[in-house]
Amino acid sequence: MQKKINGLLFLVLGTGFCYFFYVLLSHDYQWDKIYPYRWNLLRGWGTTITISAFALVLSSLIGALLVIGQLGKSRPTRILSQLYVELIRSTPLLVQILIIYYMIAHAAGLQSEWLVGVLVLSLFSGAYLSEIFRGGIQSIPKSQIESARSIGLTGIQIYRFVIIPQAIRRILPAVTGQFANLIKDSSLLYVIGLREFMMQAKEVNAMTYATFESYIPLAIGYLILTLPLSLLSRHLEKRFHYEH
Amino acid sequence: MNIELRQINKRYGNTHALRELDLSISDPVNVLVLIGPSGGGKSTLMRLLGGLESPDGRELFFDQKKLIQNESALLSHRRQNGYLFQSYNLFPHLSAIENVELPLVRVHGKTPSEARNLAEIALAQFQLEKHAHKHPAQLSGGQQQRVAIARALAIKPKLLLLDEPTSALDPEMTAEVLSVIEELTRSGQQIILSTHEMGFARAVAEQVVFLSEGSIIEQGPPAALFDQAQNAQVKSFFSKVMRY
């Protein structure tokens, strides 16, 4: 049975890949068409990187605050944090971008697409990160907390010296994965006119009608950013697996 | 040791883990051993004595002083005493020596170099020097328990509470840990131990308490209790556990 499935899978995937490469390779490439716009693409790539970098830091902060709210003692804060996380996780990012940009940011007089971009991405990714953080903290067995209590650590010390150091090791793979998601998700920010990587590629395509030549660099550009993160995430996962 | 409990109750939901328990231990007894059937309340009593939990009634006396049942009084109580659970005492993200150092530095205000010294001495006392820099996952169960004992002793505890410290170990490791404990009992260290190892209980105890269904059924010096138990339940318990 397993063998049959493997065979079938190999056939389907193999054919898919062959067709994919056939299409890619049989295309008559005209790189000179997009060559004049190479700096547009690179600038877009740079914007994607800076936006992602800022959002990465800000979303970690938001995630940390949310998890403190969710696990904290104050009931209203707990409910609000949970509500926030559920709202973000149950609506599409695209909808959030549009609502925040056209309704909230405009009402608040915030005109910079760049700033709104960073903000939306951080708010979105922060909710997911807080869930990862929460899972990590709650995965630490009760016996560790008991042991920490028995040696006389205070509540905050227990978090600082026992729970968080162990939780970080456990969540690192998931967090790197989420960072890769964040980079990919930033490609949606073109809808508010932010001149990031995706937007630049679309524009180059519109001006040159060279679809392949515009979008292949786009895919490669994202891969260069996300592939190392995915590999790192896999590596960390394996290492954690062996440690236990 | 000087301990007095008056009419202590402890309920977990519908389970009445300790019922109207009275216990009075005074000098020169230094080694108190708790025995009795599983679920009898040994761990519960140890947790109250260790300040890990509060009784429903509030009458616990150590050296004629009432143990106030608020978090800060319990915290300082826990800080003076050592506690050992059945297993998972150590923090897996720290090496053996770091485990011993943590309470010295974070709870008892030692400088890192003082702590290193004390930790080295404590580990050497149990022939653990070679393993000082290993993590718990790289140690056998018996070695882990010995490191945990070293950690508990490094702070010079007034009272050492050992809750079935060998029940998760195989016979060889059990022997290795019991011999360490036996040595401690001869050093004048105050110890309260719960165990299912009847031979060992008899050998080291200065006073034995038989707990069943949350009450003390019988109490006395080991020879009297083991050889001339008055209570029928205690006699039948011994005849069962001594059969093999």
Ligand SMILES: Nc1ncnc2c1ncn2[C@@H]1O[C@H](COP(=O)(O)OP(=O)(O)OP(=O)(O)O)[C@@H](O)[C@H]1O
């Ligand atoms: N946290 C808890 N929640 C609910 N019930 C509990 C809890 N801790 C203990 N109990 C119950 O209290 C009773 C006494 O348990 P305790 O662990 O003190 O027994 P014990 O004598 O240590 O048993 P053993 O020899 O198996 O360790 C048991 O019926 C147990 O199920």
Ligand SMILES: [Mg+2]
């Ligand atoms: Mg027990």
